[in-house]
Amino acid sequence: MTDVEKYLFDLRGYIVIEDVLNADEVTELNRLIDENHPGVNEDSHKKHSGGFLTWGQALVDLIDHEAIMPRLKFILGDGFRLDHYYAIYMEQDGTASRLHGANTPYDPPEYYHYREGRMYNGLTVVTFNLADSGPEYGGFCCIPGSHKANYQCPSEIRDGHTDSECVVIPEAKAGSVVIFTEATTHGTATWTAEHERRSLLFKYSPAQQSWATNHIQPPVGVTLTPRQELLFELPYFSKRKSLFNDDLAVKPDY
Numbered sequence: 001m002t003d004v005e006k007y008l009f010d011l012r013g014y015i016v017i018e019d020v021l022n023a024d025e026v027t028e029l030n031r032l033i034d035e036n037h038p039g040v041n042e043d044s045h046k047k048h049s050g051g052f053l054t055w056g057q058a059l060v061d062l063i064d065h066e067a068i069m070p071r072l073k074f075i076l077g078d079g080f081r082l083d084h085y086y087a088i089y090m091e092q093d094g095t096a097s098r099l100h101g102a103n104t105p106y107d108p109p110e111y112y113h114y115r116e117g118r119m120y121n122g123l124t125v126v127t128f129n130l131a132d133s134g135p136e137y138g139g140f141c142c143i144p145g146s147h148k149a150n151y152q153c154p155s156e157i158r159d160g161h162t163d164s165e166c167v168v169i170p171e172a173k174a175g176s177v178v179i180f181t182e183a184t185t186h187g188t189a190t191w192t193a194e195h196e197r198r199s200l201l202f203k204y205s206p207a208q209q210s211w212a213t214n215h216i217q218p219p220v221g222v223t224l225t226p227r228q229e230l231l232f233e234l235p236y237f238s239k240r241k242s243l244f245n246d247d248l249a250v251k252p253d254y
């Protein structure tokens with residue numbers, strides 16, 4: 001996590017990291033999706049769909065991609081876990097989703113705190129973009145800074161959605177990653193592009209908590225590295241293994 005990224009994540013609740021995947025990697029991931037694509041819903045021209053970790057190793061290797069692990073360590077602390085994941089596919093006119101998530105009202109699994117010199121986050125999303133998205137096209141949208149908002153988002157702003165002046169659609173090219181805290185008020189903007197939106201969302205929780213009702217299971221028939229296996233551990237805190245070395249993730253010094 002660079003100083004600029006730390007500053008921007010704290011300030012806005014999200015960062016965009018360009019060029020995490022190169023063009024060949026994007027092509028390969030899109031090929032795996034082409035082979036297995038579940039299609040979009042006829043009415044909404046969009047689909048949220050999980051289960052893709054059995055489609056190919058390149059997809060599995062995104063869960064602990066070298067570009068995201070140190071950043072997640074900074075954001076969530078060591079020992080974080082994969083809470084759930086899904087892809088968003090959107091064809092032209094794919095419908096918007098409402099703005100949700102906020103600092104106020106407080107939602108216990110989705111928080112942003114700063115205490116004793118470091119940030120603490122609840123559910124945190126890593127979105128791999130396999131197609132260009134942004135203001136020209138639609139896709140992820142949010143209210144920068146709302147992870148620290150002390151007042152509830154007024155209905156005029158929530159209902160105004162991307163017409164509200166404080167809502168942005170960050171530019172995120174194919175190969176980029178967006179990392180955001182779910183405490184940032186966010187949603188999906190109508191997809192206006194001719195090309196399909198393909199975004200893979202991996203949602204991580206700190207070691208001790210789960211947002212999802214069902215704890216995610218490792219994908220069947222897939223070989224995981226020891227570190228990838230740790231990402232599928234149940235939520236607990238005490239004596240949790242580090243994702244980065246042979247030590248424990250957390251060693252309280254009191």
Ligand SMILES: O=C(O)CCC(=O)C(=O)O
Nearest residue numbers: 125139140141186187188
């Ligand atoms: O990427 C998007 O379109 C928004 C995803 C979303 O709403 C969420 O992660 O809760």
